[in-house]
Amino acid sequence: MSTLLLLVVFLPFLSALVLGLTYLFDTHKRVNEKFYTILGVAVPILVTILSFVIVLDLMSHSSTTVVTAVAFNWLSIDSFHIDLAFVADPLSAVMISFITFIGTLIHIYAAAYMSSDQGFGKFFSYFNLFLGSMLLLVLASNPIIMFIGWELVGLVSYLLIGFYNKEYENVTAANKAFIVNRVGDFGFIIGLGILFVAMGDNGFTFADIKENIYAIDNHTLTLVGIFLFIGAMGKSAQIPLYVWLPDAMAGPTPVSALIHAATMVTAGVYMVARFSFLYNEIPQVGEFIAIIGVSSALFAAIIASYQSDIKKILAYSTMSQLGYMFVAVGLGAYSAGIFHVFTHAFFKALLFMGAGAVIIALHHEQNIFKMGSLKKALPLVYITMFIATLAISGIPPFAGFFSKDAILNHAFMSEHYTIWVLGVITAFLTAFYMFRMLFIVFVADMKNNHIEHKALSKALTYPLIVLAIGATFAGFLGANEAYGGSDLFKSFISLNDINYSISHSTEYMLGFVNVLVSLLGVTLAYKYFRTSPQEPLPNKRVRTLIINKFYVDELYDRLFVQNLRSLSNFFNKTVDEKLIDGFINNVVHLNLYVASKFTSLQNGKIQHYSIYLLSGVSMMSLLLIYILEVR
């Protein structure tokens, strides 16, 4: 098993290397796309199979069994030892199984989406690297190795977002993603540093930390918890570090699917769940996380309701759904949070791939108001996207219902009523903006729609079907007793959840509320956008505010970017050149000046010299008189 585990991590890295080198040395473009496709897709498939084998193996044993694998000792300084080691426990095993599975589907899809692109080989090299980095992050046995994966994911997202790097805008978006993530990473590494000092010589694997967590005082743990969460804010696009996510749509659509469904953004949620033993000790930080989560969820949902770019709507919806996940993990419902990560992966991948199919069919049109009545032209895409929209809106029996329901119930039962109410409002908005998008793109009759449709290849559509099946049925894995399930998911990943007993009647009541608000959202969307789309909000000022995303980008630009730039220029032009170097040069000039004065003393004129002599002698005499006190 441990060999398999090592293979899971290393195979994608290896194939990324091979693909990258082949691409780089193939300067005359002789290598066929087939080569890249076969290698680039075969490895994810293989890794998926291996992951499933590992999950099945874990399932067949008791819940405490884990698979471990040590590659080699990475760092060994003084008493500080870090192994490049991996652990597959139920939590990470679940993560890798759906990451690899959905990742593979996206790879297959991408092979069709990117075909005949100049950088096809490069793309697949990055894609495999992305998968590998995410697996490294998830399987790491200690936080340092996790951080390596954490940063590599940031790197690959930078490479992929800026994939079409002839456009400056794309590169700017890529830089933004990298830098904002860096801010988060900075928090993460500070948190690790504090934790490391607090741990002393007790080792630094997750297991060691879990064992010694009681020895660390609460104040330190609070700091650690907050700083680690700053890392999660960056990766998982939460307020205030979410700004990179909408811009990240600059990358090709499969990249968005991969970032939003299988990799990257889920890393933050996973990290909190991985540190569940730590966050259980500091419920006040957990509450803070939940508040950030629910604010992000609502904030993103409001913005999503007024976007016109299909990919941006989906981007904000991801941020919103991630907010739910943070509500869950913040309030101690770790398995519910991970379960939502799991179901979300299916329908979000499906939505992005569907959107990609639409974009391809319409020759790279992304504005939903230039689409419309695509139902007939793209029936398969329509049906699968419909399913995904139902799932994300939380309509039973689709996957999103069960996971979202579990989160909202937990918020309600832990007596965080404000969070619950905001969560429910978000659920309403989610149904509204998702169906708004669906109706405008597929149903509404648009007058300006005369675009030719391109036929879609099978590789573009078949993955949609697989994902649609997942989006329909994945929820049953985590359905609780009230809905006739047996909490399979929760009992398998067995995290340190805080549990509340909840009666079936309350359960049904809360579930009913969720479904009701969702249906309300659907109805509203139907009313406004079913036939001829028009925005419902009358007040123009509020509308511009929302359409411009509350001017947060502009604010950040003014606050950070411009200040940094002017401060840098000030340092460069004034402090460095004038002040510091000026001082040094002045010392030299002073030296020269004094020297020039002394030079003029030695001018070879005898009368001058005799004056020096005379004044010297008189000075000395005066001094002597003074010293000897001759009066």
Add this chain to the structure above:
Amino acid sequence: MLEHILSILIFFPALAALLGFVVNKDSIRVYGIAVAGMEFVLALVLWGAYDPSIAGMQFMERMDLIPAFGISYLLGIDGISLFIIILAAFFTFIGIATLPNLKNIKNLIITLLFLQMTMVGVFAALDAMIFYVFWELSLVPMLYIIGAWGGEKRIYASVKFFLYTFAGSLVMLIGMLFMAFFYFQATGVWSFSILEWYRLVLPENIQLWLFVAFFFGFAIKVPMFPFHTWLPYAHGQAPTIGSVILAAILLKMGTYAFVRFSLPLFPDASVYFMFPIAILAIIMVVYTAMVAYAQKDIKQVVAYSSVSHMGIIVLGTFALNVEGISGAVFLMIAHGVVSGALFMLVGVFYDRRHTKLMSDMGGLAHIMPHYATIFGIMMMASVGLPLTINFVGEFLCLLGFYQQSHIFTLLAGTAIIVGAIYMLAAFKKVFFGNVVHEENKNLPDVNKKELFGLIPLVMIVVWLGVYPKPVLGPINNSVESIVQLMHDKAVTQEAKSVIPDLTKKVVISETIIEEVR
């Protein structure tokens, strides 16, 4: 041969350089490559023969020079100096091998070989006078390289470089003389042997004065803020090879000397000055990173980023624990490889277009994809991405200083962010977007000669990032013994508590000490 390998490493290039005067101008390049290559092989032999389990000095050589004053020709290396010597040999080798066609190339190669002698000499010397002699001698070839092959303001830059560093070294020399005098007072014998000095326990107030004297010499060399202003001129005017050697090796003399002299000789003063120096280091890290962001010339960006990273090395050194110092020494290697490579990369474009302004570039990724890839890897290493060589060092430095102060480390850590900002901004300007300059459209990608230098560097960056142990292990061993020595020697209670006690027996050197006693 092994017992004299250090002497051979020092004087072989110098002798070869003397012989080089009679070599024909057309074959001097081959001759230079052969000599530097042999020197590099010798350095590898040294590594092969080095026993990583011994923490103390190895390959020691000793010969009395001025017995009356205890000045002797004393050489030896430990895990701290070993890799810098290998790095020096490596960079001289690939530096000569990738030299473009310049005028007077014969003189340049001979100068480089002389420079190599002084570099190896500094890192192998265990006698303060020998150290000082090589330290000062290293200025001369560099002065000549900048002054003869530099850009427009080369004379100004080279004179500034020389005077500034020379002024600092003189203060250091006075410190050394006083140190020897105190040793004489305590023992009745003169000695300039560093290993002998290690045994001397000085009262705190004397330590403070001597520390400051040494500090000036080292800090200007590093160069630490606010003594850094000679460096941008030197880099700006120096030819590629000069910048490469300067950034990769010469600057390391300063940080190396901190570890070799300041810490073990003056443990109490090191503790006393820990926070003032840390503050300087942090200012240096953040300030120069921001100055780098304001540059328009790609070489200046690299130069300031190089200074910024040196700040992390200083910070790690003054963490005064094993993590910090080992990280700092490792980062010296890492910084050498990465900033050396970046200067070489800047040189690649300069050779083609004779400009270093970023506004003259743009879209190069589409014309020179290999160049862009290698530059990208080096940029990511410079930014400190995990699994590249820099991350290991930076991470350990920060981790080390964490144990002294959270807030200072946090401030220094902001360089993680600013570093990414200026590097990505520069990379964007140089490589992305459309090709706007007509002259750039037909530029050839990196050629075989350039790849010969760059590919090994890429491989080192990734190899030591993924698996740092072969280098980190010996470093760790030697650093542990220095930290233990500091702990044992410290006189104040405060210093004893700050410097960790590793409960190890300190072995300074295996053989020589007994003879001297």
